[in-house]
Amino acid sequence: MQTHDVKRKTKQKKSKLVGRGGLRGKTSGAGHKGQKARSGTPRPEMRDIIKKLPKMRGYGKNRARTVNSGRDIIETVTLAVLEANFKAGDAVRPKNLADLGLVKTRSGKTPSIKILGQGDITKALVCYDCDVSATAIEKIEKAGGKVIKKS
Secondary structure (H helix, E strand, O other), X not given: OOHHHOOOOOOOXXXXXXXXXXXXXXXXXXXXXXXXXXXXXOOHHHHHHHHHOOOOOOOOXXXXXXXXXXXXXXXXXXXXXXXXXXXOOOEEOHHHHHHOOOOOOEOOEOOEEEEEOOOOOOOOOEEEOOEEOHHHHHHHHHOOOEEEOOO
């Protein structure tokens, strides 16, 4: 017996090739177009994870902050707060109020300030670059202070 006479007991089994063209006709077993016809379609476990994720509905809690982030932010401060935190003759500016922690800065920006007339004031303060209510102007000037309007 020669080596070229040796034969197998069983036939060699060929695995079916999918998506290679030819053997299986037109679309080669992959169907028609679309994502599932392409190679490497989503794995079944990924599909299950994606289906469980909730769809985003609405804008969430802080739409005003996220959608209109460039708007002018106005913080309010009362005369009672100024009375407690400033000495007579001090200058009241938005930067000073932020440094003292009386108003919050938002992403590094000092907000616009409006001074309201709640409470009493006995110290002469000079207010720069702040919006001031009519009653607050009256009380500040009565105490000997000044209000210098925004420029």
